[in-house]
Amino acid sequence: xxxxxxxxxxxxxxxxxxxxxxxxxxxxxxxxxxxxxxxxxxxxxxxxxxxxxxxxxxxxxxxxxxxxxxxxxxxxxxxxxxxxxxxxxxxxxxxxxxxxxxxxxxxxxxxxxxxxxxxxxxxxxxxxxxxxxxxxxxxxxxxxxxxxxxxxxxxxxxxxxxxxxxxxxxxxxxxxxxxxxxxxxxxxxxxxxxxxxxxxxxxxxxxxxxxxxxxxxxxxxxxxxxxxxxxxxxxxxxxxxxxxxxxxxxxxxxxxxxxxxxxxxxxxxxxxxxxxxxxxxxxxxxxxxxxxxxxxxxxxxxxxxxxxxxxxxxxxxxxxxxxxxxxxxxxxxxxxxxxxxxxxxxxxxxxxxxxxxxxxxxxxxxxxxxxxxxxxxxxxxxxxxxxxxxxxxxxxxxxxxxxxxxxxxxxxxxxxxxxxxxxxxxxxxxxxxxxxxxxxxxxxxxxxxxxxxxxxxxxxxxxxxxxxxxxxxxxxxxxxxxxxxxxxxxxxxxxxxxxxxxxxxxxxxxxxxxxxxxxxxxxxxxxxxxxxxxxxxxxxxxxxxxxxxxxxxxxxxxxxxxxxxxxxxxxxxxxxxxxxxxxxxxxxxxxxxxxxxxxxxxxxxxxxxxxxxxxxxxxxxxxxxxxxxxxxxxxxxxxxxxxxxxxxxxxxxxxxxxxxxxxxxxxxxxxxxxxxxxxxxxxxxxxxxxxxxxxxxxxxxxxxxxxxxxxxxxxxxxxxxxxxxxxxxxxxxxxxxxxxxxxxxxxxxxxxxxxxxxxxxxxxxxxxxxxxxxxxxxxxxxxxxxxxxxxxxxxxxx
Amino acid sequence: xxxxxxxxxxxxxxxxxxxxxxxxxxxxxxxxxxxxxxxxxxxxxxxxxxxxxxxxxxxxxxxxxxxxxxxxxxxxxxxxxxxxxxxxxxxxxxxxxxxxxxxxxxxxxxxxxxxxxxxxxxxxxxxxxxxxxxxxxxxxxxxxxxxxxxxxxxxxxxxxxxxxxxxxxxxxxxxxxxxxxxxxxxxx
Numbered sequence: 002x003x004x005x006x007x008x009x010x011x012x013x014x015x016x017x018x019x020x021x022x023x024x025x026x027x028x029x030x031x032x033x034x035x036x037x038x039x040x041x042x043x044x045x046x047x048x049x050x051x052x053x054x055x056x057x058x059x060x061x062x063x064x065x066x067x068x069x070x071x072x073x074x075x076x077x078x079x080x081x082x083x084x085x086x087x088x089x090x091x092x093x094x095x096x097x098x099x100x101x102x103x104x105x106x107x108x109x110x111x112x113x114x115x116x117x118x119x120x121x122x123x124x125x126x127x128x129x130x131x132x133x134x135x136x137x138x139x140x141x142x143x144x145x146x147x148x149x150x151x152x153x154x155x156x157x158x159x160x161x162x163x164x165x166x167x168x169x170x171x172x173x174x175x176x177x178x179x180x181x182x183x184x185x186x187x188x189x190x191x192x193x194x195x196x197x198x199x200x201x202x203x204x205x206x207x208x209x210x211x212x213x214x215x216x217x218x219x220x221x222x223x224x225x226x227x228x229x230x231x232x233x234x235x236x237x238x239x240x241x242x243x244x245x246x247x248x249x250x251x252x253x254x255x256x257x258x259x260x261x262x263x264x265x266x267x268x269x270x271x272x273x274x275x276x277x278x279x280x281x282x283x284x285x286x287x288x289x290x291x292x293x294x295x296x297x298x299x300x301x302x303x304x305x306x307x308x309x310x311x312x313x314x315x316x317x318x319x320x321x322x323x324x325x326x327x328x329x330x331x332x333x334x335x336x337x338x339x340x341x342x343x344x345x346x347x348x349x350x351x352x353x354x355x356x357x358x359x360x361x362x363x364x365x366x367x368x369x370x371x372x373x374x375x376x377x378x379x380x381x382x383x384x385x386x387x388x389x390x391x392x393x394x395x396x397x398x399x400x401x402x403x404x405x406x407x408x409x410x411x412x413x414x415x416x417x418x419x420x421x422x423x424x425x426x427x428x429x430x431x432x433x434x435x436x437x438x439x440x441x442x443x444x445x446x447x448x449x450x451x452x453x454x455x456x457x458x459x460x461x462x463x464x465x466x467x468x469x470x471x472x473x474x475x476x477x478x479x480x481x482x483x484x485x486x487x488x489x490x491x492x493x494x495x496x497x498x499x500x501x502x503x504x505x506x507x508x509x510x511x512x513x514x515x516x517x518x519x520x521x522x523x524x525x526x527x528x529x530x531x532x533x534x535x536x537x538x539x540x541x542x543x544x545x546x547x548x549x550x551x552x553x554x555x556x557x558x559x560x561x562x563x564x565x566x567x568x569x570x571x572x573x574x575x576x577x578x579x580x581x582x583x584x585x586x587x588x589x590x591x592x593x594x595x596x597x598x599x600x601x602x603x604x605x606x607x608x609x610x611x612x613x614x615x616x617x618x619x620x621x622x623x624x625x626x627x628x629x630x631x632x633x634x635x636x637x638x639x640x641x642x643x644x645x646x647x648x649x650x651x652x653x654x655x656x657x658x659x660x661x662x663x664x665x666x667x668x669x670x671x672x673x674x675x676x677x678x679x680x681x682x683x684x685x686x687x688x689x690x691x692x693x694x695x696x697x698x699x700x701x702x703x704x705x706x707x708x709x710x711x712x713x714x715x716x717x718x719x720x721x722x723x724x725x726x727x728x729x730x731x732x733x734x735x736x737x738x739x740x741x742x743x744x745x746x747x748x749x750x751x752x753x754x755x756x757x758x759x760x761x762x763x764x765x766x767x768x769x770x771x772x773x774x775x776x777x778x779x780x781x782x783x784x785x786x787x788x789x790x791x792x793x794x795x796x797x798x799x
Numbered sequence: 800x801x802x803x804x805x806x807x808x809x810x811x812x813x814x815x816x817x818x819x820x821x822x823x824x825x826x827x828x829x830x831x832x833x834x835x836x837x838x839x840x841x842x843x844x845x846x847x848x849x850x851x852x853x854x855x856x857x858x859x860x861x862x863x864x865x866x867x868x869x870x871x872x873x874x875x876x877x878x879x880x881x882x883x884x885x886x887x888x889x890x891x892x893x894x895x896x897x898x899x900x901x902x903x904x905x906x907x908x909x910x911x912x913x914x915x916x917x918x919x920x921x922x923x924x925x926x927x928x929x930x931x932x933x934x935x936x937x938x939x940x941x942x943x944x945x946x947x948x949x950x951x952x953x954x955x956x957x958x959x960x961x962x963x964x965x966x967x968x969x970x971x972x973x974x975x976x977x978x979x980x981x982x983x984x985x986x987x
Contacts, residue, residue: 156879157879159857160846160848160875160879161883162873162909162974162976163883163885163905163906164905165905166848166850166857167850168850168853168857169853192919193919193923553878554853555854557854558855561852
C-alpha cells in the first residue's frame with residue numbers, strides 16, 4: 002500500500018462522495034439483514050457436533066457413520082437409575098411427574114413400568130427360524146451321539162410349571178437354548194417396575210430404571226429446563242433417594258447452565274469493566290453506543306455472508322468468530338481517541354492508512370486460514386474476515402459523521418498518560434532478536450501439546466461420575482471402541498464377524514478382560530444355518546420318538562413336529578434386524594458402503610488400557626484379508642488425533658500468515674518494520690514461553706487465542722509506528738488492549754476448558770502487547786503524516 | 800372339611816342368619832391373613848397341561864415345599880426327576896442353569912399366586928373373590944392388553960391353603976395344578 006495510492010483512493014472516495022458511500026453501506030447492511038432473516042426463517046442451521054468442524058475424513062466416512070449409529074441412543078434417550086428404601090412409591094412418583102412432561106409434549110415417552118418393555122414373546126416371531134439356530138453346545142451334543150443326551154433336559158422343560166412347552170413346534174426347546182445365549186438386558190421386572198437388580202453385589206441395591214425418549218434435540222432449552230425442574234423437585238421431595246443420570250441431554254443442560262452462570266458472573270464483570278473504562282475516558286455515554294455499532298454491523302455482515310457461503314454454521318465458529326471481530330474495537334478506539342483529542346482538527350485521511358493497513362494485515366492472516374482443508378477453520382476465518390471488513394467500513398464511513406462531544410478531560414488524560422509511559426531507554430533491534438531467539442529456544446525445548454478429548458468436554462466432574470456409574474451398573478458399553486468390519490456381501494461379512502468373534506473369544510479365554518457385541522452371535526451364515534438344520538433333522542429321529550414316548554404323548558405329536566420342521570426358513574440379517582430383539586442390534590449394522598460392500602461393527606466393552614488397545618489393534622490387523630478389512634477404532638483417541646491435526650494445521654497457517662504479514666510490513670516500513678512486528682510476535686512468543694515454562698500444554702483453543710493476540714498486537718504495532726508522537730494513539734492502544742483483556746482475558750476464569758485456554762492466552766498475550774509497545778516506539782514520527790503543526794505540538798509533550 | 804363347615808355354621812347360626820352381610824365381608828385382606836397363618840407348607844402336587852392343538856396332555860406329579868416370601872421348591876417325580884427352585888430373583892433347575900429369558904417374570908407370578916400376594920397381583924390383574932373363608936375362589940383377569948395376549952384367566956381355589964391353580968391362555972392352553980396332602984412345615 003503505497004502512500005500515493007492511498008491518496009488516489011482518497012480522492013476517488015471524495016469524487017464518489019463520502020456521504021453516498023455511507024448510504025450505500027447502509028443499504029448493503031439492510032440487504033444483509035433481510036437476507037439473514039430469510040435464511041433464519043427456520044432457525045439457525047447450526048452444527049453443534051464437533052466432528053462437523055473437522056475435515057470430511059475422506060478415508061473414513063464409515064467411521065463417522067459408525068460413530069453416529071453407536072451414539073444415537075445416548076443422544077435421543079436418557080436413562081435414570083433410582084435407588085431408595087421405599088423404591089416402589091418413589092419410582093411411581095418420579096414416573097408420574099415425568100409422564101406429565103410427556104403429556105405436555107416435552108418428552109416423546111417415558112418407560113418405567115414393568116410392562117413398558119414387554120416385547121412380544123420371541124416364541125411368536127422366532128417360530129420358523131428356530132430349527133436353523135443352534136448353540137455350540139447343542140451342535141456338539143448332536144454331533145457326538147445324535148442328541149440323545151438332550152432328551153432328559155427337554156423332558157424337564159416340558160413339565161416345569163413355569164415353562165411354556167410346545168411339543169409340536171419345539172419339543173426340545175431349541176429356541177429357549179438359543180435365546181438364553183443372546184446378550185440379555187440386565188434390566189428386568191420386579192415389583193411392577195423396570196428394575197436393575199444389583200442387590201447381590203456387596204454395598205449395592207435394587208435400582209429402578211426409567212428410560213426417557215426425547216422428542217427433538219437434546220439441546221432444546223425449554224425441554225432441558227422442564228426436565229431439570231422435574232428432577233430437582235423430585236430430589237427435594239425425596240432427599241434420601243439416590244438418582245443417577247445418563248444421557249447427552251443432562252450434559253447439554255449442564256453446559257447450558259454453566260454458560261448462563263458464567264455469563265452472569267464473568268460476562269457481567271467484564272461488561273461492567275468496559276463500561277467503566279470507556280465512560281471514565283470519554284465522559285460520554287454516546288461513545289459507548291458508537292463503540293457497539295461497528296461491532297454489531299460487522300457481526301451482521303459476517304453472519305450473513307458466512308451463512309450464505311457455507312449454508313450452515315458451527316456454533317464454535319460463531320463463538321470464536323465473534324471474539325475475533327473484537328479486534329475491530331481497535332478501529333473504533335483509534336478513531337474516537339483521535340477525534341476526542343483533535344476536535345475540529347480531526348481528519349480521517351490521516352488515520353486512514355493505519356486503519357487500512359491494520360485491516361489488511363489481519364485479513365491476510367484469515368485468508369491464509371481460509372485456504373486450509375479444515376472446514377471449521379475456513380468458516381471461522383471467513384466469519385472473522387467479513388466481520389472485520391464490515392466493522393472497518395462502518396468505522397470509516399459512519400463514525401466520523403456521528404457527533405462526538407469531545408471532553409477536554411480525554412485530551413488531558415491522553416497527554417498525562419503519554420508522559421507517564423515514556424520508557425527510559427528503547428529496545429534495539431539486535432536485543433529484540435536475541436530475546437526472540439532465547440524465547441524460541443525455550444519454547445522448542447519445553448513446549449508440550451495436549452489434544453485430548455477432555456478439552457471439549459465441559460461437563461462437571463459429578464455428572465461424569467454419575468454417567469460412569471450408570472454405565473458400570475448397567476454393564477453397558479459406551480460405543481466408543483469397536484471393530485469396523487467390511488466385506489463384499491452380507492454372507493461374507495457374517496463369516497468375517499464370526500471369525501472375529503472366535504478370535505475375541507480366544508483372547509478373552511486367554512485373560513483379556515473385555516466383552517463384545519456382534520451380529521454374528523445372532524445371525525449365523527447361510528452355510529451354518531443349513532448345517533444346523535441337518536443336525537436338527539438328526540435330532541428329530543430317534544431322540545424325538547424317545548422324548549414323545551416318555552412324555553406320555555401320542556406318536557402323532559412326533560409326526561406333527563416333523564412336519565413343522567419342514568416349514569423352516571433361513572433367518573436373514575435384514576429379517577433379524579426387524580425383530581424386537583434384533584432392533585436392539587441395529588446400531589451394529591452399517592449397511593452398504595460406498596464401494597459396494599457392506600459393513601458392521603463389533604462393539605467392545607470392559608477393560609480399557611494401552612495393553613488391551615494394542616491387543617485389539619493387532620487382532621484386527623491379523624484378521625484383515627484383501628477382500629475383507631477388520632479395523633479397530635478407538636473413538637476417543639481418534640478425536641484426539643483429529644484435534645491434534647486441527648491444531649497443527651492452525652499453527653502452520655498462522656506461521657505462514659506471520660511470514661506474509663512481515664513481508665507486507667517490510668514493504669511499507671523497511672528498516673522500521675521490526676518495530677511493528679515486535680508487539681504481536683513478541684507477545685506470541687511470550688505467551689508460548691509462559692506456557693512452556695509453567696507446563697501448560699498447547700491446544701487448539703489457546704492457539705485460537707493467539708490469533709486474537711496477533712491481530713490486536715499488529716494494530717497496536719502499526720499505530721505505534723505511524724503515529725509515534727501522538728498521545729491519542731497510545732491512549733487508543735491502551736484502551737483497546739484493556740477492553741480486550743476484560744472481554745477475553747476474563748475467560749481464563751471460565752470452567753469450560755476451551756474458554757479457559759482461550760482466555761488465558763489473551764490474558765498473557767494482550768498484557769504483553771501493551772507492555773511491549775512503548776519500548777519499540779520510534780523516537781520520531783513516521784515521516785508521511787506528521788504535519789509541522791502536529792510535530793511541534795507533540796515534541797512539546799515528548 | 801364338610802363336618803367342620805357344618806359345625807361352624809351351626810355355631811354361628813344365629814349371627815349368620817341375622818346379619819347375612821357378614822359372609823360377604825370376607826375380603827382379600829382377610830384371605831391374605833388367613834393364608835399367612837401358615838407360612839410354610841409342604842405337600843404333593845399334580846400338574847396337568849392341556850395344549851389346544853394336542854389330543855393328549857402333559858401330566859406330571861411330585862412334591863413341593865413352599866416357604867412364604869422365600870422360595871418354592873418343585874420336586875418333579877414322574878415322568879422325569881427334576882428339582883426346580885423358584886425365588887423372587889431367579890429360577891434355578893437341578894443343574895443350576897438359569898432359566899430362559901423372561902423366566903423370572905413367570906416365576907414371580909407363580910410365587911405371587913402361591914402366596915396370595917394380592918397387592919402385587921392387583922397391579923396387573925383384576926381380582927374377584929367369591930365364596931367364604933372355607934371355600935373361596937379368586938379369579939384373576941389381566942388388566943393390560945399385553946398380558947391378556949398371554950393369559951386369559953387364572954383361578955385360585957382353596958381354604959386354609961391354596962388347593963388349586965387353573966390358568967388358561969387365549970389360544971386354548973390350560974395349566975391345572977392341584978396341591979394336596981398339605982401340611983405345615985415344622986419350625987414355622
